[in-house]
Amino acid sequence: MSNSTTLDRHPAGEAWETGPAGAPLLVIGAGPKAIALAVKSRVLRAAGFDVPEVLAVERDSTAANWREGRGWTNGLQRLGTLPEKDLGFPYDCSTWGDADDPLTGEIARRMAGFSWSSHLLDRGSYARWIDRGRPQPSHREWAAYLEWAAERAGLRTVIAEVRHAEITDGGWTLTVHDGERTSEVHGCGLLVSGPGPTAGAVDPDGTRVVDTAGFWRLVTEGLPARARQVTVIGAGETAGTIVRELAVGLDRQVTVVTPRATLYSRGESAFENRYYSDPTGWTGLTEADRLEFIRRTDRAVFSQDVQDDLALTRNVTWEPGRVVGTGEAGTGQVEVEIAYGGRRHSHLADLVVDATGGDPMWFTRLLGPRAEQALRDALGGDLARERVERTIDTSLAVDGMPAPLHLPNLAALAQGPGFPNLSSLGRLSDRVLAAYLPAPAAEDRAHAHYEGAAQR
Incomplete structure (x- = not known):
């Protein structure tokens, strides 16, 4: 500038x-x-x-x-x-x-x-x-x-x-x-x-558990070959671009932990977009309807552009729930603990990316x-x-x-x-x-x- x-x-x-x-x-x-x-x-x-x-x-x-x-x-x-x-x-x-x-x-x-x-x-x-x-x-x-x-x-x-x-x-x-x-x-x-x-769902260590900035730093330096199985925490657009880079650009296997049932897409119909361009009538909606609209079209959703790219690969799976902790596994991997529906379970990953946003x-x-x-x-x-x-x-x-x-x-x-x-x-x-x-x-x-x- x-x-x-x-x-x-x-x-x-x-x-x-x-x-x-x-x-x-x-x-x-x-x-x-x-x-x-x-x-x-x-x-x-x-x-x-x-x-x-x-x-x-x-x-x-x-x-x-x-x-x-x-x-x-x-x-x-x-x-x-x-x-x-x-x-x-x-x-x-x-x-x-x-x-x-x-x-x-x-x-x-x-x-x-x-x-x-x-x-x-x-x-x-x-x-x-x-x-x-x-x-x-x-x-x-x-x-x-x-x-x-x-x-x-x-x-x-x-x-x-x-x-x-x-x-x-x-x-x-x-x-x-x-x-x-x-x-x-x-x-x-x-x-x-x-x-x-970034707010952070887990504490990054800079190597096997990283935040958004840490991930892009690793990509710039060259993502380690050991990071074949990657867990991404979050389902918004910040997470979406990371998942696309991993699954499509770097051919890694990705599991997305999302707080909802699946990886939803951003609504792009003329009816939904109208409230984004012109919020006339927005305040006349009930708070419950406004919250539902935001949840369905903006929060924890991937853009259609990202969804279209991910549709071309089989490298992405997802698990509903919230990550409540990470720990070192005996295999040298990271154990990711996930809570959902009153129960907890865990799976292993070579790399965990916390992409929960700011x-x-x-x-x-x-x-x-x-x-x-x-x-x-x-x-x-x-x-x-x-x-x-x-x-x-x-x-x-x-x-x-x-x-x-x-x-x-x-x-x-x-x-x-x-x-x-x-x-x-x-x-x-x-x-x-x-x-x-x-x-x-x-x-x-x-x-x-x-x-x-x-x-x-």
Whole structure:
């Protein structure tokens, strides 16, 4: 990424400049959500809306989790979501005006300049992609698209690790460390993105029991020939890409331990996809129906792309249950203990991969005393995931906080299934940025800007 989008480092203890427009919206992580917000902020500001700029704090690099060597992929795995569901999807600008208002058309056209297709056009590879049948991009190719969009949008990025997050003066202050010094970053709101560190069903040892990052490190170095029988814990998309790499790419025998009866696929019908693209009517569903929808279409399911690849091999079996422990077997293998239906049994594996994914509540470990107490007060009790999921408002923030705390990764139950993933990044950015805008005044300013531009 070019230096033009990365803030210069300041001396320890000195606050980062926020510019004359006011405090920015802070985002932990410089991935798709941060970039989608930066793109939409740039477009809206150009159209006359006084929304905040976006400042991402990233300990690695832009779109790091989509690149090899960062612990979540080898970069060669294919994207599980259609690439047309890009940073602006679904390109519905009704948040900012009526459908027949020329202003909304201007916003949509400007957003299209940051689309997946525009990226390919800019790189001169659009025709080749079409001629090849519009294949799913690899994670490496998707990272290149995200970096291209971030640079075009001018995403401001602080390369540092967040150590502390506290509410100050109605906003947020992040204490960050860049490896050499500690600084502070101030903002009007905070959005937590990214999967967070892996939660872990078992303790990895780095050799025979590994987590997601450990697996991809082994693949990069060369998976040992001894690892013929592999057990994968988990049945979500993180696990799916690992199973595909093992069974199809490396021809290993794989047993998947899934908390449900079998390896379910992600629903891709027009009826299911509609709630991901447009959650209209979602809050009118009973909580039981919303939970069932999420369970059937998003949690512990493999994408259809992964399922299609696995259908070509006989290397994959599964066992329902949960792994409750591992131990060393006398054969030099790992004994995997599985609980299901009130009973326990075990089987042997040469390698165990814990692919249960990240912990969406990881951010609570960063909170200072004021922020933690404010969150407890807003939840009306303990910092439990179930409480957070039920208190997310339309801006994807925890309702009742004195400073906005946006948690899209926990917004599925309350606001719609597309917000935690890549299914509706354009709508996510609309929901978040609209929270910082006094609607009537902004509408007047935007119309004045548009009319002035038309006269020029």
